[in-house]
Amino acid sequence: MRRIGVGIIGCGYISQAYMNAMKLFPVIDLKAVADMRADAAAERGREFGVPALGIGELLKRDDIEIVVNLTVPLAHVDVSLAVLEAGKHVHSEKPLGVTVAEARKVMELAARRGLRVGCAPDTFLGGGHQTARKLIDEGAIGTPVAGTAVFGCPGHERWHPAPAFYYLRGGGPMLDMGPYYITDLIQLLGPIASVMGTAAMPRRQRTVGKGPLEGTSIPVEVATHVAGVLEFVSGAVVSIMTSFDVPKHKHTPIEIYGTAGSLLVPDPNRFGGEVQLARPGGEWETQPLSHGNTEGQLRSIGVADMAAAITAGRAHRASGALALHALEAMEAFQQSSDEGRRVKLETTVERPAMIPAGLPLGQMD
Ligand SMILES: NC(=O)c1ccc[n+]([C@@H]2O[C@H](COP(=O)([O-])OP(=O)(O)OC[C@H]3O[C@@H](n4cnc5c(N)ncnc54)[C@H](O)[C@@H]3O)[C@@H](O)[C@H]2O)c1
Structure with a gap:
């Protein structure tokens, strides 16, 4: 099996859960971490035995194909755009952006570059x-x-x-x-x-x-x-x-x-x-x-699915298109409240394929 090099930008609270879970998915080869707070990156790097790099340095690494964006919501779009500009696939924490208009920029750049966008949550992939x-x-x-x-x-x-x-x-x-x-x-x-x-x-x-x-x-x-x-x-x-x-x-x-x-x-x-x-x-x-994948904290299963999808040449499940549709629905609650009317959604998405039943932990296909 080809392993896929992965980097993380954003080494705060949730990064620990991701990095622990990544050990359960052999397709993920965690190469390096970064954060705008160098000390936060250094701490995670020490804890998990991976290099802590500057953000620019991480984005230049040839051995990293997917960057996982674990920054705060307001930074998601800028960081995801930088990842795509660097020619890498991005998997973002949720939401994909804080507005549909901003999140669309991520999807559009990815489409232009022929790169993948993934987004949390990936809990729906659980058993x-x-x-x-x-x-x-x-x-x-x-x-x-x-x-x-x-x-x-x-x-x-x-x-x-x-x-x-x-x-x-x-x-x-x-x-x-x-x-x-x-x-x-x-x-x-x-x-x-x-x-x-x-x-x-x-x-x-x-x-x-x-x-x-x-x-x-x-x-x-x-x-x-x-x-x-x-x-x-x-x-x-x-x-x-x-x-x-x-x-x-x-x-x-x-x-x-x-x-x-x-x-x-x-x-x-x-x-x-x-x-x-x-x-x-x-x-x-x-x-x-x-289905398996039921025990404990498996955050990063969506990243593993994207990595497996890259090697298999199939669609990944926790996709940017799914996240954009969910974001449009979420944004529409405020709009509906403000305007006192039902809001019709412009985006749509196909249901992601079900995971085959009975796979062992760590295997996506
Ligand atoms: N805390 C949770 O239980 C939890 C659970 C699921 C998902 N999330 C999501 O994960 C994301 C991160 O949450 P958290 O609790 O880890 O937050 P956090 O504030 O603990 O960590 C965010 C990290 O991102 C870094 N950062 C912020 N902007 C940056 C930028 N532009 N470039 C580089 N680094 C930057 C910060 O320095 C910080 O270390 C959020 O989107 C949140 O919704 C959190």
Whole structure:
């Protein structure tokens, strides 16, 4: 098997999870890391035994084919454009950009250069979500007609050491957590036709709860409670809520209702989890998982899939086109709220192919 050289730009909180998970995928050959904070790159480099380089230096390396962009949302587009300009494929953390207009620039440059764009989340490639997909495709719940998707928490400032970005342009619960839910819904139900939403900003300030900045006040620039409806091209209608204003709740993450049954889909921020199915009037029954990739933290499986796709000459699953469609839907909630109307989406995307059932951990084809 040809291994693909990978570099990382952005050595903050989530980079550790990525670098740990990369060890599980033999197709990934991690070559170097970089960050605008040289000390952050040096620390990760030491921890994982890879060189810490300047950003320009990393982009010049001939042995790096994919660069993983783990910077903060506001930097995603500039960093991804620089990666593509350097002639390398890019896999970005989510969102692809903080606006559809900016994210389109990444897709357009990649198309001009014949390069690939991938984007988080890749949790939908986990066994819990692939199992749900297989059940839906096999008709286990008949035709999907409706569903719910719910994320609510009190805010990431309780645990993240530098949470300001969650409340600035490009942050908020829809752009931060919506990608997990909406990407999974697209892989389960297909593309979205239109969106209706209401977006609220109940507090103008939040307080950092942990770390060196504990007690510091941070400004809120974006809506922190977003509720609405996704109308799919298939006709399915999904009610969604994403919120940083929920002290605690008891909703399940994703439920899909079909003409012949209901499906409980596990937390789309995780790879595994329980899939349950019920027929009309029946009890919930836990379904055996048809797919692996369920254990722990597998962030970078999307990068592994892109690397495997490069060697196999096939499409990768956690694609920029999927992320752009999800981003357009997420942006449309605010637009719908501001304008008091249903927003029709301009982009569309095909559902990414299901992973073959029964593959061992680390293998994508
Ligand atoms: N924290 C999480 O649990 C989590 C989970 C999933 C996804 N994410 C996503 O991962 C991304 C990073 O999150 P994080 O929590 O690691 O943030 P972080 O602030 O801890 O780390 C971001 C890193 O990027 C660097 N950076 C910022 N702009 C840069 C630029 N222009 N060039 C080079 N380096 C730059 C910063 O110096 C920092 O080291 C975000 O998009 C976030 O939404 C985070």
